[in-house]
Amino acid sequence: MGSLREYRNWDIDWDMTPEDAVMLYLEWGNHPWDSKFPPVTSKNDYTNYFTVYMWDEKPRxxxxxxxxxxxxxxxSIDLPKGIAERFRKSVGGLKGNYPVNEEVREWIENQMDN
Known part of the structure; x- marks a missing residue:
């Protein structure tokens, strides 16, 4: 699937969470008037974002x-062991899709620059 470096010049919405993406793109009528995101108006509207996938043995x-x-x-890329362990602890070991935290974002940005 490639490396993070390939996406370093892409427009990334660092504020997008998995929940916000579902609300915006799948539940169009559920968009609050005071949202930080503009409403989706067509299939040409899109966002690029990162999420931490915690459904498998290794967080990625x-x-x-x-x-x-x-x-x-x-x-899809596995998190380094130390970061993965700290992230797993921060979410109580619960399975799910989570927004990236500061440590994960820093790691992603470092990988993009290398």
Whole structure:
């Protein structure tokens, strides 16, 4: 699937969370008037964002491009052991998709620059 470096020049929405993406792109009528995100008006509206995928044994980062028709996983990469352990602890070991925290974002940005 490639490396993080391939996406360093892409427009990334660092504030997008998995919950916000579902609300915006799958539940169009659920968009609050005071949202920090503009409403989706067509299938040409999209966002690129990262999420931490915690459904498997090893936590991993997914780079996702989502519009109203699909969520395309562009990249999946395991988190380094130390970061993965700290992240797992920060979410109580619960399975799910989570927004990246500061440590994960710093790691992603470092990987993009290397």
């Amino acid at each position: 980062v997914l780079f996702v491009r989502r519009n109203s028709e699909e969520a395309r996983e562009l990249l």
